Amino acid sequence: MIKVMAVDDELPALKMAESVLRTFDDVDICGLFQDPEELLERVPAAEPDLVLVDMKMPGMNGLELAGRIQECNAGVSIAFVTAYDHYAVAAFQAEALDYVLKPVTAERLRQTLDRIARRRRVEPLGLDLKQKMSVRSFIRFSVEAPDGKELKFRRAKTEELLAFLLHHGNQPVAKEKIMDALWGDRDADRARGMLYTTMYQLRKELEEFGLFEAIEQSRAAGGRCRLVRVPDLWDCSEFEKRCRRFKEDHHIEDAHRAVELYKGGYLVENGYEWAAEKREELELAYVELLNHITNDAVGQHRFDAALRHLERWAQLHPLTERIHVKIIALHLLMNNKDAAVAHERWLRNLFARELGVSHGIDMRTLALNPLAVFS
Numbered sequence: 543m544i545k546v547m548a549v550d551d552e553l554p555a556l557k558m559a560e561s562v563l564r565t566f567d568d569v570d571i572c573g574l575f576q577d578p579e580e581l582l583e584r585v586p587a588a589e590p591d592l593v594l595v596d597m598k599m600p601g602m603n604g605l606e607l608a609g610r611i612q613e614c615n616a617g618v619s620i621a622f623v624t625a626y627d628h629y630a631v632a633a634f635q636a637e638a639l640d641y642v643l644k645p646v647t648a649e650r651l652r653q654t655l656d657r658i659a660r661r662r663r664v665e666p667l668g669l670d671l672k673q674k675m676s677v678r679s680f681i682r683f684s685v686e687a688p689d690g691k692e693l694k695f696r697r698a699k700t701e702e703l704l705a706f707l708l709h710h711g712n713q714p715v716a717k718e719k720i721m722d723a724l725w726g727d728r729d730a731d732r733a734r735g736m737l738y739t740t741m742y743q744l745r746k747e748l749e750e751f752g753l754f755e756a757i758e759q760s761r762a763a764g765g766r767c768r769l770v771r772v773p774d775l776w777d778c779s780e781f782e783k784r785c786r787r788f789k790e791d792h793h794i795e796d797a798h799r800a801v802e803l804y805k806g807g808y809l810v811e812n813g814y815e816w817a818a819e820k821r822e823e824l825e826l827a828y829v830e831l832l833n834h835i836t837n838d839a840v841g842q843h844r845f846d847a848a849l850r851h852l853e854r855w856a857q858l859h860p861l862t863e864r865i866h867v868k869i870i871a872l873h874l875l876m877n878n879k880d881a882a883v884a885h886e887r888w889l890r891n892l893f894a895r896e897l898g899v900s901h902g903i904d905m906r907t908l909a910l911n912p913l914a915v916f917s
Contacts, residue, residue, distance in 0.1 A: 597624035676775035714766035871912035
């Protein structure tokens with residue numbers, strides 16, 4: 543059963559809420575109040591799961607009452623009920639579970655109760671963000687459950703907000719910084735409203751996916767947000783970890799694993815401007831790994847494998863001459879002079895078309911010692 547209390551200074555509205563609540567078999571009404579102070583006296587003993595709070599009441603408004611309710615019982619969820627949608631931003635800022643417009647209907651309140659029910663089913667299992675979320679950030683942002691189910695975002699900005707928070711790990715991010723990155727073209731009040739509505743929507747979608755209390759908000763230093771836990775299964779994090787290990791221990795296996803993880807540019811298909819700097823950093827790290835792997839393969843006379851890695855490198859930077867020098871050198875090392883000549887001819891045409899210049903490769907000198915370019 544879901545234990546519910548409700549408070550509204552208008553008796554007809556309170557009776558309407560009671561009438562709707564009584565239609566649900568899984569609801570235990572443990573208190574209906576017109577006086578906020580009376581409700582506060584009963585909360586500690588009743589231990590409700592949910593309190594429906596009228597936003598506009600004389601003497602004590604809904605926001606103040608919600609704060610005092612949570613001082614009595616930090617685990618209780620608050621759903622604000624009001625006839626006016628202009629209170630929405632304030633409700634989201636107070637981290638309410640839900641925001642319900644009057645007149646309250648059974649269909650709308652069922653959504654609120656379902657959120658409570660999902661939370662209660664998941665919490666005893668001890669499921670958390672690490673266990674439930676697998677994230678990919680190379681090429682395009684996506685979130686998956688262990689069974690392969692992908693989280694579908696209803697709005698692009700909701701998806702971007704999660705990507706932005708994850709981009710900062712589990713470090714708190716100032717709300718002003720979020721607003722500037724996602725809504726920098728809007729005035730401050732409009733951006734603030736969009737942040738709170740998007741944060742509210744993101745919380746709802748994560749809960750529907752089985753991820754509860756994944757985002758923490760604080761009022762310190764003008765307001766901050768952070769992901770409570772960064773998921774263990776994140777391709778970008780694993781790539782960076784492998785890069786660090788390769789630099790420290792020089793185990794080529796770490797370089798190979800990192801290259802396998804890098805499927806393409808960081809969030810490149812999403813086109814987030816705030817991701818551009820990190821995208822460049824990760825691409826440079828990827829190129830450096832390809833260079834090490836290529837040299838390692840050449841040292842073992844695994845020329846075919848080295849050529850495959852160079853071709854991936856060339857796809858990223860087709861106008862970088864030193865990559866093509868190595869490709870031509872590999873063809874020569876494999877005694878494939880025709881392929882070396884053909885690649886040089888193709889490169890000459892490419893440079894002429896794209897840059898209006900000729901390349902500086904000396905084919906005769908390169909043919910004398912093709913291994914020299916890998917030293």
